[in-house]
Amino acid sequence: MKGPLMATAFGSTPRLLILASLMMLFALWSTAVRAEQPAALPDYGVEQFGQPPAIPDGDLSADLKAAAKMAFVDSIEGSTWGTDQEVALRTLAASKDPRLAWPISDLMRFAPGQALNVQLANAAATLLEIDMPTENHWGVITDHLIAWDVPAPPNYLSAKRAIFTGIIPGWDKIFVEGDIDWRMVSWGGVLIDDRAYDATDEQCNCIPAADNPEISSAAEATWLKDSDIVFGVVVNGEARAYPRRIMEVREMVNDTLGGRDLGIPYCTLCGAAQAYFTDEVPDGVERPILRTSGLLIRSNKVMYDVRTHSVFDTFLGHAVTGPLAKKGVKLEQAGVVTSDWGTWKKAHPETTVLVEELALGRDFDFRNGRDANGPIFPVGDVDPRLPVHEDVIGIVTASGKPVAFQRSKAMVALQGGQDITVENVHLTLDGGGIKAVDANGADLGSHQAFWFAWSQFHPETALWNG
Numbered sequence: 001m002k003g004p005l006m007a008t009a010f011g012s013t014p015r016l017l018i019l020a021s022l023m024m025l026f027a028l029w030s031t032a033v034r035a036e037q038p039a040a041l042p043d044y045g046v047e048q049f050g051q052p053p054a055i056p057d058g059d060l061s062a063d064l065k066a067a068a069k070m071a072f073v074d075s076i077e078g079s080t081w082g083t084d085q086e087v088a089l090r091t092l093a094a095s096k097d098p099r100l101a102w103p104i105s106d107l108m109r110f111a112p113g114q115a116l117n118v119q120l121a122n123a124a125a126t127l128l129e130i131d132m133p134t135e136n137h138w139g140v141i142t143d144h145l146i147a148w149d150v151p152a153p154p155n156y157l158s159a160k161r162a163i164f165t166g167i168i169p170g171w172d173k174i175f176v177e178g179d180i181d182w183r184m185v186s187w188g189g190v191l192i193d194d195r196a197y198d199a200t201d202e203q204c205n206c207i208p209a210a211d212n213p214e215i216s217s218a219a220e221a222t223w224l225k226d227s228d229i230v231f232g233v234v235v236n237g238e239a240r241a242y243p244r245r246i247m248e249v250r251e252m253v254n255d256t257l258g259g260r261d262l263g264i265p266y267c268t269l270c271g272a273a274q275a276y277f278t279d280e281v282p283d284g285v286e287r288p289i290l291r292t293s294g295l296l297i298r299s300n301k302v303m304y305d306v307r308t309h310s311v312f313d314t315f316l317g318h319a320v321t322g323p324l325a326k327k328g329v330k331l332e333q334a335g336v337v338t339s340d341w342g343t344w345k346k347a348h349p350e351t352t353v354l355v356e357e358l359a360l361g362r363d364f365d366f367r368n369g370r371d372a373n374g375p376i377f378p379v380g381d382v383d384p385r386l387p388v389h390e391d392v393i394g395i396v397t398a399s400g401k402p403v404a405f406q407r408s409k410a411m412v413a414l415q416g417g418q419d420i421t422v423e424n425v426h427l428t429l430d431g432g433g434i435k436a437v438d439a440n441g442a443d444l445g446s447h448q449a450f451w452f453a454w455s456q457f458h459p460e461t462a463l464w465n466g
Contacts, residue, residue: 045381052148067091146380173309178321209252226342263290270453333445343432402458
């Protein structure tokens with residue numbers, strides 16, 4: 001097989017960019033270190049994925065360095081993938097160093113063509129000592145890497161940054177050092193939304209955020225059916241509904257409600273709409289304007305501030321890279337209630353709602369379509385206490401303890417008059433959904449999500465059992 005090694009759906013990647021990427025990768029492999037061994041796996045992880053292979057430490061041999069150069073540098077320099085590269089890849093696969101499967105996985109995410117994908121997958125599978133996947137090669141390989149917590153090779157971020165920014169240059173300010181596990185970062189298949197604040201009327205080849213969205217009264221929203229799902233937010237007594245149909249398209253809204261600035265991400269993959277206050281930041285820091293990066297961490301969208309390019313942990317709300325991380329910015333949450341439009345507007349007759357035009361003429365239902373059979377991106381092992389797509393209401397108590405409440409069970413209990421209290425957290429019904437409040441009824445910033453998402457970002461979470 002001969003031809004370009006890398007391409008994307010948006011056209012061929014410039015050869016020099018990719019060459020630089022792979023030269024960086026070669027430099028990575030030439031660094032001598034001692035690898036950190038993974039922690040003990042939970043029983044359910046072993047049951048699903050088996051035991052990980054032994055992981056060597058130290059530098060690569062001269063022969064392996066030469067094979068890496070042939071497979072990942074000379075192939076780009078010569079714009080070809082032929083017999084010499086195939087032999088080199090087999091040499092790497094025989095190295096018994098599972099760490100090398102991480103950069104191979106990264107390359108697999110962008111590799112064009114089935115034949116090259118299979119070759120890379122076969123090499124990674126050999127390194128991990130698993131059967132060659134028969135389908136979804138990249139997903140299966142990456143699931144094993146995550147579940148087994150295989151250490152990254154030395155200087156991994158430099159290699160990953162070179163690979164990813166060689167494909168999509170808009171990420172050059174995203175891939176920087178910080179409090180983030182870069183092993184878990186993968187491409188979601190879309191480009192970065194890097195439009196400036198309040199320029200979201202401009203079209204983009206991305207998931208288009210909405211800034212300062214137009215709203216209407218409930219009476220004017222005749223386009224919404226009573227059964228349509230909405231995400232309801234109340235701030236300082238002012239209520240607003242964010243229809244799921246719009247959030248499926250936009251995935252990010254920067255809004256002002258009840259005199260407070262908000263950034264509202266919706267991760268379709270996690271079934272989670274969250275509302276972050278963006279007006280409480282250190283002196284000298286502008287309000288963060290949240291955008292979709294096009295990247296994922298264990299099937300959860302990676303959001304960032306378009307002004308500083310600081311990356312945020314979307315699920316937890318704290319900045320993990322860039323100037324905002326250095327200033328310790330952590331965004332507090334407003335509660336988000338998942339309900340239906342009919343019940344929400346009955347409970348909140350003065351509610352406003354985003355206008356239909358913001359859906360851009362689209363009517364997605366990812367939850368009941370694309371995502372109906374479980375996560376479509378690698379997540380590794382999942383806590384088996386609930387099904388992966390079970391809806392939970394998640395909250396962190398005053399003592400720092402994360403707690404998940406199975407929505408269906410909590411709904412029945414609350415409708416039956418049962419008190420649900422854990423430490424300072426009280427669950428209450430609101431507009432057809434559930435939210436967490438304190439003893440005085442003040443909002444504690446809960447939200448709904450799929451179990452796999454809540455449990456992987458809060459691995460020590462308690463599960464309310466009724």
